[in-house]
Amino acid sequence: xxxxxxxxxxxxxxxxxxxxxxxxxxxxVQELGYDDDCDDALRDAIQEITGEQFVGDDTDDVVxxxxxWYREDDGDLVDALFDVxxxxxxxxxxxxxxxxxxxxxxxxxxxxAEAAPxxxxxxxxxxxxxxxxxxxxxVMPKSPRKK
Numbered sequence: 232x233x234x235x236x237x238x239x240x241x242x243x244x245x246x247x248x249x250x251x252x253x254x255x256x257x258x259x260v261q262e263l264g265y266d267d268d269c270d271d272a273l274r275d276a277i278q279e280i281t282g283e284q285f286v287g288d289d290t291d292d293v294v295x296x297x298x299x300w301y302r303e304d305d306g307d308l309v310d311a312l313f314d315v316x317x318x319x320x321x322x323x324x325x326x327x328x329x330x331x332x333x334x335x336x337x338x339x340x341x342x343x344a345e346a347a348p349x350x351x352x353x354x355x356x357x358x359x360x361x362x363x364x365x366x367x368x369x370v371m372p373k374s375p376r377k378k
Contacts, residue, residue: 248360249276252326252368254296261286261318264300264311268335269328270361274298293320300328300364302336308343312350312369325352325369334363343367 254260254277262274262285277298278284286294297315301308315325329338340357347354352369360366 247276247280248273248358249280251358252277252360252366253324254280256280256282258295259283259286259292260296260298261288261290261294261315262298262300263288263315264302264305264328266300268302268330268363269300270364273361273364288314288318290318292318293323294318295320295323297323297325298328299325301338302330303338304336308338308346309349312346312352316351316371319371321371323371327367327369328360328364329367331359331363331365340367 258281260277260281260283265274274285285298286292297319299311299315301311305311312325312327319325327343329343330336344354347369351371353372355368355370357365357367
């Protein structure tokens with residue numbers, strides 16, 4: 232990996248956040264909710280690691296991961312989460328990006344905790360990924376084992 236990729240979020244000596252989010256070469260990522268307030272350094276780091284451009288909501292293919300930028304005023308969170316499941320492959324990951332506390336568009340963690348299971352997703356972890364954004368990892372629950 233190049234020095235640029237190691238520190239693609241701009242701070243030498245700190246881990247690349249895109250790597251901490253689990254992105255790997257060849258991962259196909261669908262990006263939804265992009266606006267000019269999104270963190271371009273994180274976006275660039277993800278694309279550099281994956282070696283792939285983001286696909287939009289008009290893709291005909293399944294994707295390995297969804298990067299969903301979501302703000303309080305973006306509509307119903309449950310609907311947004313249902314929408315991301317359309318193109319997500321089985322075993323795929325949704326990274327729900329929400330503004331941190333005190334930032335415009337902040338989404339309370341309890342709203343995420345309530346919306347995820349309604350949409351059929353489980354919350355597994357949350358990370359602070361940039362100065363302005365937090366990431367919540369959502370996955371489809373594993374089906375119970377048959378006896």
